[in-house]
Amino acid sequence: MYKKIIYLLLVLILFQVGGALAAITVSRVEPANWWTGMKKSEFQILVYGPGIGKSKVTLNYPGVSLREAATVENPNYLFLYVNVGKNAKAGNLPITFSNGGEKFVYSYPLKNRTDKSGALGFDASDVLYLITPDRFANGNPSNDNLDSVLINRNSPNARHGGDYQGVSEKLDYIKDLGMTTVWLNPIQENRMRGGSYHGYAITDFYQSDPRFGSNEEFRELTKSTHDKGMKMVMDMVLNHCGSSHWWMKDLPSKDWINNNGVFLQTNHATVSVMDVHAAESERNTFLNGWFTRGMPDLNQRNPHLATYLIENSIWWIEYARIDGIRQDTYSYMDFDFLARWNKEVYDEYPQFNIVGETWYNKKTSPAWWQGNSALSNKNSNLKTPMDFSLTFAMQKAFDGKADNGYLGDLFEDIAQDFVYADPYNVMTFLDNHDLGRFSRKEDEDLKRYKQGLAFLLTMRGIPQIYYGTEVLMTGTKEDGDGKLRVDFPGGWKEDKVDQFSKTGRSEIQNEAWTYLQKLLQWRKTNLAVTKGKMIHYAPKNGIYVYGRIKDDARVIVIINSSLKEQNVPMDRFSDIIGVFTKGKDVLSGKVIELDKQISISAKGEYILELGK
CATH class of the missing domain: 2.60.40.10 (Immunoglobulins)
Structure with a gap:
């Protein structure tokens, strides 16, 4: 019993x-x-x-x-x-x-969809201010340290503590400067051992990085940006995740990660996707290879993962009411997935805009990626590629010491715009978080700075300016990426210098800041530049002239790349001038008669609003 x-x-x-x-x-x-x-x-x-x-x-x-x-x-x-x-x-x-x-x-x-704000997109009437959040301003020191990863401002590759509150506290500064749109480098969780301050090794696609703040705080930052009449662009990464992402310990399927989850270094052969002569093995290594061991490459050909990623983008738009997306490592992903992603986002939010990181030396390649391109037999549905080709031409063209510079190369690059389905809807920039800063330590004056910004902000396309450009931040690619993304002086309470304020800037920094502010604030009001077509003339004697025209609104830009003052006969530019007889210089306020020669200083520039 x-x-x-x-x-x-x-x-x-x-x-x-x-x-x-x-x-x-x-x-x-x-x-x-x-x-x-x-x-x-x-x-x-x-x-x-x-x-x-x-x-x-x-x-x-x-x-x-x-x-x-x-x-x-x-x-x-x-x-x-x-x-x-x-x-x-x-x-x-x-x-x-x-x-x-x-x-x-x-x-x-x-x-319920109660919030109908935002999701406005961005276009050539906007100027994007690119911020690396960790390096801009630290408004809330209590969220600095996490998972035994401590801030160390002495290390260029460590976390420094910038956050949403810091950005929020500087929104008035950004608006006063004249920017219309804030673009943040990735803000999703990067719970990586090294800290991953840059944000490109995402470990949770649905969570904000707690070092920046919560999801709710990001949504509030976006709302505050909207309340001040500006827009918010979110940097997204759908090509890869961080190696510490929660699903890496228990993948849904072997094909969730490219190369069956086994590390394969990509060859970065970005042109192989459109190269008709490319070896299939090279193309496959490019598409299926990983960016680094710490960034496993996602397989967007997996239908469940593809839907997951598309839906994640739509969720963030609907949740935070952001206005645009910049998509990282765009050309590294599956073409058909990207075409579907673009279409589904635009179907839900018709005014929205997406810019793809199309990093190529020649403009034919980003043109191939743009929607409705005559160069491709498939439609990518991408509105805005990034014009790196023009960036590299601008970095060479403006030189404060070389006689005549390389304006011919700049002209020829713009003359190749016929490859774009829409050359007015490309992103233009002098530098960004991945490139050496446009301002250089060896620059003794602002001639190069002023010409570069005058060109960028009057040229066709959607301009982007990297934070710190206004205070002449410098840094080369050879110094390492961390030194391209330095802290903005004054963004931390312990900083001895505050370059967010006029009193904290040097005389030359204030001259640079004021010059940029004047251009940006004027640009907002000028339809010729923000909505108009472009006409240009081949450079002659180191002088490059182009115009922007929208109905009766006309602007003519004159850039002198030579080391001597020159007289420029204006009769050649009748296509722009038409019946107008005067031009008011946006920068100096000086009114210039157009029926005679115009004298322009060495390494000088004019931006003239035409009138009678």
Whole structure:
């Protein structure tokens, strides 16, 4: 009898343990919520938990249906494809997971689309101010340190402590300077061992990096930016993730990461995707290779991952109401995925804009990537590629010491704009967080600085200016990326110099700041520059002349690259001048008669608004 009792107790214990082991648990759900009233009715929910893929899933909610509960290699994942009808109301969707006798109900939030602000896109009427958040301003020191990664401002590659609050506190400064749009380098979680201050090794696509602040704080920063009449652009990375991303310990499938999750260094052969002579092995190494060991390469050909990434972008737009996206390492990704990503974002937000990092030496390659390109047999749907070719030409063209400079090369680069489907919708820039700074230590005056900015801000395209340009920050690529992204003096309470204020800047810095501010504030009001077509003339005697025209609004720009003052006969430029007889110099306020020669100083520039 005693043995039977022991036996029954053991059976009961095993039964209870088995039941406990079979209990359904959900460890992660992404995205955390969705919305009613989206133009695309279907969305994906990633569900992660021990053995969750073995569960049967049901959903019972008015106007909402479950099209598919897709399983993958790893039984710890489920991908739910949910359809939200037009008449569905906000509420908590009861998603039931059952497995044998076990049952678990997850309440999934479906919200109303109450915020209709933002998502405005950006165009040639805007100027983007590019900020590396960790290096701009530290408004909240309490979020500096995390996971034993401490800030160290003495190390160019460590975390320095900049955050959302710091940016928020400087929004008035940015607006006063004349910028219309704030572009932040990636702000999603980078919980990497080294700190990953730059933001390009994302470890959670749905969470803000806590060192910058919470999701809610980012949303508030975007709202504050909108309240001040500016826009917000978010830097995104869909090519790769960080090696410490939560899914790297338990991948959904072998093909989630390119090369079956095994490190393969990319060859960076960016032209191979459009090169008709490219060896297939070289193209595959480029597309499937990893950027670094710390940045595993995502396989956008996996249909569940592709949908996940597209939906993540849409979630951030809807959640934070950002106005645009700059997509990192654009050409490293699958073309068909990118075309679909662009289309689905634009379908949901028609005014939105995406700029792709198309880093090439020749402009034919970024032109190939632009939507409706005659150079490609497929439509990428990308509105705005980055014009690196013009950047490299500008870095050579403006030289304060060389006679005549390289304005001929600059002219020829612009003359090749016929390769673009839309040359007015490309991003232009003198430098950025990956390039040597336009300002150089050896520059003794502002002649190069002034000519470069005058050209950038009157040329066709959408200009971007890197933070610190206004105070003459310097740094070369040879110094290392960390020194291209230095702290803005005055962004930390302990800083002895505050270059956000006039009193903290040197005389030459204030001259540079005021020059840029005058150009930026004027540019906002001039339709010829922001909306007009461009006409230019081949450089002659070191003089480059071009014009911008929008109806009766006309601007003519004259740049002298020679080391001597010159007289410029104006009759050659009748296509721009037309019936106008006078030009007011935007920079000096001087009114100049156009029916005679114009004298322009050595290494000087004129930006003339035409009048009668």
